[in-house]
Amino acid sequence: xxxxxxxxxxxxxxxxxxxxxxxxxxxxxxxxxxxxxxxxxxxxxxxxxxxxxxxxxxxxxxxxxxxxxxxxxxxxxxxxxxxxxxxxxxxxxxxxxxxxxxxxxxxxxxxxxxxxxxxxxxxxxxxxxxxxxxxxxxxxxxxxxxxxxxxxxxxxxxxxxxxxxxxxxxxxxxxxxxxxxxxxxxxxxxxxxxxxxxxxxxxxxxxxxxxxxxxxxxxxxxxxxxxxxxxxxxxxxxxxxxxxxxxxxxxxxxxxxxxxxxxxxxxxxxxxxxxxxxxxxxxxxxxxxxxxxxxxxxxxxxx
Amino acid sequence: xxxxxxxxxxxxxxxxxxxxxxxxxxxxxxxxxxxxxxxxxxxxxxxxxxxxxxxxxxxxxxxxxxxxxxxxxxxxxxxxxxxxxxxxxxxxxxxxxxxxxxxxxxxxxxxxxxxxxxxxxxxxxxxxxxxxxxxxxxxxxxxxxxxxxxxxxxxxxxxxxxxxxxxxxxxxxxxxxxxxxxxxxxxxxxxxxxxxxxxxxxxxxxxxxxxxxxxxxxxxxxxxxxxxxxxxxxxxxxxxxxxxxxxxxxxxxxxxxxxxxxxxxxxxxxxxxxxxxxxxxxxxxxxxxxxxxxxxxxxxxxxxxxxxxxxxx
Amino acid sequence: xxxxxxxxxxxxxxxxxxxxxxxxxxxxxxxxxxxxxxxxxxxxxxxxxxxxxxxxxxxxxxxxxxxxxxxxxxxxxxxxxxxxxxxxxxxxxxxxxxxxxxxxxxxxxxxxxxxxxxxxxxxxxxxxxxxxxxxxxxxxxxxxxxxxxxxxxxxxxxxxxxxxxxxxxxxxxxxxxxxxxxxxxxxxxxxxxxxxxxxxxxxxxxxxxxxxxxxxxxxxxxxxxxxxxxxxxxxxxxxxxxxxxxxxxxxxxxxxxxxxxxxxxxxxxxxxxxxxxxxxxxxxxxxxxxxxxxxxxxxxxxxxxxxxxxxxxxxxxxxxxxxxxxxxxxxxx
Numbered sequence: 001x002x003x004x005x006x007x008x009x010x011x012x013x014x015x016x017x018x019x020x021x022x023x024x025x026x027x028x029x030x031x032x033x034x035x036x037x038x039x040x041x042x043x044x045x046x047x048x049x050x051x052x053x054x055x056x057x058x059x060x061x062x063x064x065x066x067x068x069x070x071x072x073x074x075x076x077x078x079x080x081x082x083x084x085x086x087x088x089x090x091x092x093x094x095x096x097x098x099x100x101x102x103x104x105x106x107x108x109x110x111x112x113x114x115x116x117x118x119x120x121x122x123x124x125x126x127x128x129x130x131x132x133x134x135x136x137x138x139x140x141x142x143x144x145x146x147x148x149x150x151x152x153x154x155x156x157x158x159x160x161x162x163x164x165x166x167x168x169x170x171x172x173x174x175x176x177x178x179x180x181x182x183x184x185x186x187x188x189x190x191x192x193x194x195x196x197x198x199x200x201x202x203x204x205x206x207x208x209x210x211x212x213x214x215x216x217x218x219x220x221x222x223x224x225x226x227x228x229x230x231x232x233x234x235x236x237x238x239x240x241x242x243x244x245x246x247x248x249x250x251x252x253x254x255x256x257x258x259x260x261x262x263x264x265x266x267x268x269x270x271x272x273x274x275x276x277x278x279x280x281x282x283x284x285x286x287x288x289x290x291x292x293x294x295x296x297x298x299x300x301x302x303x
Numbered sequence: 304x305x306x307x308x309x310x311x312x313x314x315x316x317x318x319x320x321x322x323x324x325x326x327x328x329x330x331x332x333x334x335x336x337x338x339x340x341x342x343x344x345x346x347x348x349x350x351x352x353x354x355x356x357x358x359x360x361x362x363x364x365x366x367x368x369x370x371x372x373x374x375x376x377x378x379x380x381x382x383x384x385x386x387x388x389x390x391x392x393x394x395x396x397x398x399x400x401x402x403x404x405x406x407x408x409x410x411x412x413x414x415x416x417x418x419x420x421x422x423x424x425x426x427x428x429x430x431x432x433x434x435x436x437x438x439x440x441x442x443x444x445x446x447x448x449x450x451x452x453x454x455x456x457x458x459x460x461x462x463x464x465x466x467x468x469x470x471x472x473x474x475x476x477x478x479x480x481x482x483x484x485x486x487x488x489x490x491x492x493x494x495x496x497x498x499x500x501x502x503x504x505x506x507x508x509x510x511x512x513x514x515x516x517x518x519x520x521x522x523x524x525x526x527x528x529x530x531x532x533x534x535x536x537x538x539x540x541x542x543x544x545x546x547x548x549x550x551x552x553x554x555x556x557x558x559x560x561x562x563x564x565x566x567x568x569x570x571x572x573x574x575x576x577x578x579x580x581x582x583x584x585x586x587x588x589x590x591x592x593x594x595x596x597x598x599x600x601x602x603x604x605x606x607x608x609x610x611x612x613x614x615x616x
Numbered sequence: 617x618x619x620x621x622x623x624x625x626x627x628x629x630x631x632x633x634x635x636x637x638x639x640x641x642x643x644x645x646x647x648x649x650x651x652x653x654x655x656x657x658x659x660x661x662x663x664x665x666x667x668x669x670x671x672x673x674x675x676x677x678x679x680x681x682x683x684x685x686x687x688x689x690x691x692x693x694x695x696x697x698x699x700x701x702x703x704x705x706x707x708x709x710x711x712x713x714x715x716x717x718x719x720x721x722x723x724x725x726x727x728x729x730x731x732x733x734x735x736x737x738x739x740x741x742x743x744x745x746x747x748x749x750x751x752x753x754x755x756x757x758x759x760x761x762x763x764x765x766x767x768x769x770x771x772x773x774x775x776x777x778x779x780x781x782x783x784x785x786x787x788x789x790x791x792x793x794x795x796x797x798x799x800x801x802x803x804x805x806x807x808x809x810x811x812x813x814x815x816x817x818x819x820x821x822x823x824x825x826x827x828x829x830x831x832x833x834x835x836x837x838x839x840x841x842x843x844x845x846x847x848x849x850x851x852x853x854x855x856x857x858x859x860x861x862x863x864x865x866x867x868x869x870x871x872x873x874x875x876x877x878x879x880x881x882x883x884x885x886x887x888x889x890x891x892x893x894x895x896x897x898x899x900x901x902x903x904x905x906x907x908x909x910x911x912x913x914x915x916x917x918x919x920x921x922x923x924x925x926x927x928x929x930x931x932x933x934x935x936x937x938x939x940x941x942x943x944x945x946x947x948x949x
Contacts, residue, residue, distance in 0.1 A: 137307060140600070142554045142592050145573060149589050152577055230440040237442055238562055240577045256446065256563070271450075275443055282438050519728035522682050523792060524714030526745040533730050540732075612732060612776045 030291045039287025046281050050099040053092040061085045061093065061246075081254070087273040094247040094274070098229060101159035101166070105228030108167020110221050113174025114213070118205050120175065121182025122191065131175070138172040147231060151241045166228045174220050181213045215296035222292060226285050233278060248274035306365070308593045312586045313364050384587040387572065392591070395568030398485065398560065399553045402492025410497045411542070414504025415535060421509065430505060437498025442559040445491040449563055452487060488564045492556065496549070503545060507538040536610075543607045554592045628697065629800050629832040630656040630679060635692030637671070637678050637856075640685075647906055648674040648687060650856040653931065656800070658697070661826060661833040663847030663864065665840065665879070667900060671856035672836045673723055676802045679834075680718050681710055696800070716746055719798030721806040723836075726785040728792070729777040735788060736773035739795065746796055754795065761791040765821055783814045790818070794825065801826075802834040807842070819846060840883050844868055852876045855901040855912040858931055862938035872940045874917050911943070919944045 030036050081087060120131040146169055185191065190212075194204045210217075235241050236249025239257065255271035332341050413429050420426030436444075511517065511534050520530050558570030565571070569588055576585040632654040638645035649671045656662050664672045677683045679694050681702040694702040699713045714720075722728040730738055736755065743754040755773070762769035765787040772780065772788060780788065786806060793801050803822065807815040823846055826833045835847055843850050843864060850867050852860040852875065860873040871877045878896045898916030905912055910925040917924065923943055931941040 140593065140596055141308065141311075142589075142596055144556070144558060145554060145570075145589055145592050148558065148573060148577060149585060152580075152585070226438075234440065234442055234559060238558065238574055240574055252442070252446075271446070275446070278440065278443065282440075286434070286438055515722065515727035516730050518682075518684060519722050519789075520730070522677075522680055522714060522720050522722070523742055524711045524716070524745055525741060526711075529741050529745060533733075536732050537730070610732070613778050 026291075026295050029294050030288075033290070035287045036291040039284045039289075040291065042280060042284025043288055046095060046099060046284070049092050049095040051096075053095050057089050057093055061089050081251070081270045087251075087269055090246060090251055091248065091273050091277045094251065095277070097159050097247040098233060098249075101162040101232050102225050102228040104160055104163020105166030105170070105232070106163075106221050106224035108164055109170045109174060109224040109228070110217055112167055112171035113220070114178055114210070114217055116171065117175040117178025118182055118209055118213075121179040121186060122201070122205055122209065124183075124186070128179075132179070135172050135175050138169070139176075141169070143169045144231065144234070147235060148238065148240050151235055162232055163228070166231055170224065170227065170231075174217075174224075177216065177220075178213050181216065182209055185209060185212060215293065218292050218296040219289065222285055222289055226282055229278065229281065233274075248277060308597075309365060309590060310361070312590050312593075313361055384583050387584060388569070388587055388591050391567055391569050391572045391588075394566055395554070395557050395561070395570060398488055398492060398566065398568060399557055401485070402489045403496065403549075403553060405489065406493040406497040407500055407546075409493070410500025411504045411539070413497075414501045415508055415538070417501060417505045418508035418512065418538075421505070429501070433498040433501035433505070435498070436494055437502060439495065441491065441495045441556045442563065444495045445488075445560050445563040448487055448491050448494075488560045488566055491560050491563075492553075495556065496553070499545075499549070500542070503542060504538060507541050508534060511538045540607075540611055543603055543610065546603055554596065627657055628655045628695075629658045630654075630697070630834075631693075631695040632656075632675075632679065633693045633695070635675070635678060635694070636690040637674050637683055637687055638690050639687045643903070645690075646903065648856050649678060652692070652856075652858055654851065654858060654861070656832060656834060657849065658832050659830055660848040661823070661835055661846050663835045663837065663843035663850045664853060665837060665843050665850060666853035667838065669900060670853040672853055673804050674856075675853070676720070676804055676834060676836060679802070680714060680720060681705075682714075698799070712746065715742060715793070715796045715798055717798055717800060719793030719796070719801045721786075721789045721793045721801070721803045723804040723806075723808075726782045726789075726809060728789050729785065731777050734774055734776055735780075739773070739792070742792065742796065748796070758791055758795050761794055762787070764825070765790060766817065783810050783818075786810060787818065790822070794829075797829075798831075800832045800834070802836070804836045805838070808837070808839075815842075822846070840868075840879060852879070855905060857912060857928075857941065858939070859913065859942070860940045861931070862935075866938060872934065872938070872945050873913075873942050874919050874944075875913050878916075919947065921947075 030040050081090060116131050116135070120128045120135075147165065150165055150169075190208075191204060194208050199208070233247070233249035233252070236247060237252045237256075239253045251270065251274040255274075332338065336344065410433075413433070417426045417429040417433070421430070439447075514537070517530065517534060520533055525533075554570070557568060558573065560566065561568045561571040562574055569592060573585060573588045573592075575581075576588060632652055635649055635652040635654075636647065637649040639648050652675060664675065666672050674683060674687060677687075678689050678692075679696075679702070681689065681694065683689055689703065692703065696702055696713065696717060699705070699717050700709075702710060702713070705713070729735065733741070736758075739755060739758045740751055743751050748754050759769040759773065762772050767784060767787055772784065777785060786809065790803075790806065793803075807818050810818060819842065822833065822835075825831065835842065837843060847864045849862065850864045851858055852867070852873065854875050860867060860871065860876045867876060868880065871880055875896075878894075881894045882896055896916060901912055905915065908925070909927055911917070911920070911928055914920045914924040921944060929941045929943045931939045934940050934945055
């Protein structure tokens with residue numbers, strides 16, 4: 001049903017693209033509701049943090065032996081850690097790894113999931129059953145324990161490596177969903193019609209089918225970002241990954257397991273600051289999802 | 304499927320940095336074993352013999368697994384992996400099962416209410432509670448609960464699955480202590496999965512409410528209680544499929560919870576195995592978790608075929 | 617006709633007075649049924665005919681006070697013989713009247729069954745809902761009815777919905793409407809989804825049951841042929857209003873409302889020339905049609921006069937038992 005309407009109004013949606021540049025339209029959609037705007041601003045803030053954050057501070061953050069676990073103050077807005085390093089600085093410089101890895105993870109998830117799902121639904125037959133077998137296998141493997149085990153093999157010091165692993169463990173669900181969407185289009189004669197027009201497979205797959213699952217993919221991209229953030233921060237929190245770089249998960253781990261934040265209130269800011277960063281970012285993404293849905297979903301757009 | 308996963312685990316262990324098997328072999332030789340002794344020792348440990356061709360190792364490994372032999376642990380010198388795993392499994396199963404059951408029941412009921420009152424404030428409040436809890440990562444939830452209830456108000460005990468002064472066994476103080484210590488981990492578990500059930504059930508109920516047969520039942524004057532049953536039955540169907548999928552996530556989540564609350568289950572074992580580089584234990588634990596998921600999948604399919612006559616043949 | 621509340625007379629099964637149903641939308645309320653006054657006579661088959669969206673289904677749903685959201689009965693009364701005013705009864709009283717007094721065969725009867733329960737169990741659910749003591753007798757009755765409808769009753773009662781074909785489900789829907797001895801039976805496009813042959817046989821059975829049980833039957837359809845074959849009286853609806861009502865034979869042979877005439881002319885006949893079937897000109901009513909003060913049909917009417925744009929013609933009795941809502945009813949006779 002959803003696909004049917006999406007397809008029907010696709011033509012209208014296209015026309016709208018021509019009338020109005022996408023960027024301006026996107027901006028309009030965001031500004032429409034305050035929640036979306038807040039979400040958007042939070043995301044922009046974190047992205048800026050990831051890009052420029054590490055440039056604001058020296059490569060090795062200053063330590064202050066006189067201010068170990070210092071309380072919240074003007075000098076240390078989020079307190080300090082066990083070495084007297086500012087928690088705010090740690091959160092800001094840690095954002096780069098977390099966000100970059102999450103973005104890579106989401107990108108890999110969506111690329112694998114979409115391409116395999118489309119191919120599976122488009123070619124059907126043997127290709128379909130092979131791809132679906134692999135998907136079933138991936139879905140069966142418990143993804144987080146797998147990540148934990150893989151962390152012993154891979155070096156996760158590079159965010160790209162982390163993102164790649166997050167991608168290969170996480171694309172199963174999306175591939176299945178994209179495939180079933182493609183199959184509904186196939187059932188409705190969409191593919192036969194396109195073939196009848198003499199369009200090439202590549203064209204049908206990426207120019208015709210992909211826009212029809214576009215809103216779904218866009219939503220999943222954002223959801224995959226949150227999923228990736230949780231997974232990677234979780235890995236560092238567990239302490240199974242060697243701490244090459246500073247990031248939020250490392251902070252959480254040190255706060256809980258070395259700093260004793262659970263029992264000593266003075267270490268609390270050290271624990272809370274990465275948690276806060278995590279929650280605010282999640283909130284931003286959740287608020288922004290609504291706008292993305294409207295941007296890419298022609299059904300909602302016409303209203 | 305189990306075969307595929309077993310093969311996967313095998314090659315994963317082979318890929319481990321520094322090849323642990325050969326390292327162990329070399330280490331044994333260094334410590335004065337003869338090559339023969341060392342080889343049989345390694346064989347006992349890993350379930351297959353190093354210096355053989357890969358394929359033969361593989362066959363031996365599978366053969367051992369078929370006999371439920373997962374080799375011996377390295378960190379617990381000489382203890383069979385199977386024994387350690389079987390010791391840890393009940394903790395996880397109790398945790399996961401109670402947590403899932405509690406969140407499922409509460410989440411589904413709340414989902415029905417949220418769907419029926421979706422235009423009222425009360426319904427919206429329930430939905431918001433679901434989305435919020437759904438959005439919080441499990442380890443944040445665990446840390447939060449642990450901090451609030453063990454540090455700020457020391458209501459619940461922290462760490463250890465039961466009071467160490469009690470003798471394990473089938474006596475009331477012990478069982479009571481078990482339950483008391485399990486409350487926080489289970490609550491973490493239940494709270495973080497409740498949102499998912501609620502949101503899914505809500506949308507499922509809303510879509511069933513629009514179905515023709517519900518309107519037909521109303522027009523035929525079917526009693527509200529029976530009508531409610533019709534709605535609930537039909538809305539529950541999609542949740543069974545998700546139940547199967549979520550079991551995988553559950554084991555993932557139990558790693559955090561067991562870690563935070565120091566609960567001696569499979570997840571804790573897995574992280575310990577990794578920090579001690581205990582590869583047989585690690586691969587064994589991973590294999591078993593996967594087998595549990597496959598079993599859960601089969602059970603769910605079976606359950607589904609009972610609930611939905613359309614699947615039955 | 618007196619629109620005041622009155623005691624329902626012995627000849628009338630359902631008496632509708634001043635009924636207005638609106639659909640709530642973001643752009644305001646859209647009227648779906650407007651100012652309908654109608655008497656459904658006991659023991660007769662009344663056909664209600666009109667285009668899709670003319671308010672036929674909404675009218676009968678309102679008769680059971682079961683208009684689905686976003687629709688809402690804005691005003692009016694529905695007196696059902698032996699029950700009272702459906703609009704004034706408590707929810708529980710309304711529920712009890714359904715199936716025992718008023719039976720409805722759904723427009724989408726194929727999907728009117730719970731997919732997870734056997735048909736027999738659903739019959740029992742129905743019985744329990746209406747306090748039937750002897751459930752065994754109820755099942756027997758259901759079985760007899762199903763057999764009358766040409767089905768293998770034992771198989772059907774133990775079957776799930778997905779094991780039955782569309783036609784079979786439709787017949788099961790008819791069984792559900794009759795099994796509790798409802799005196800008024802409403803068939804809402806009940807045979808539209810069937811092929812011509814099973815449609816004919818189902819309608820035949822409906823007529824037989826109607827006569828045997830002394831039912832009052834309301835037949836909603838957009839098929840003039842069905843009405844002509846079965847109905848004693850016919851009600852023609854356009855844009856939520858009744859435009860003509862009378863004995864079927866009279867209405868079909870000498871239609872008085874230009875819309876009825878258009879409808880009859882639009883029927884293609886197998887024996888005749890297809891070109892002789894004349895489609896109605898103009899487009900079906902939309903939001904703007906309802907906003908203007910004049911006759912709702914004026915834009916498509918070949919006889920439209922200036923006065924038709926000024927106000928709406930009321931439904932008046934032009935001959936005994938014959939009602940027409942048109943200013944120019946006499947201008948062409």
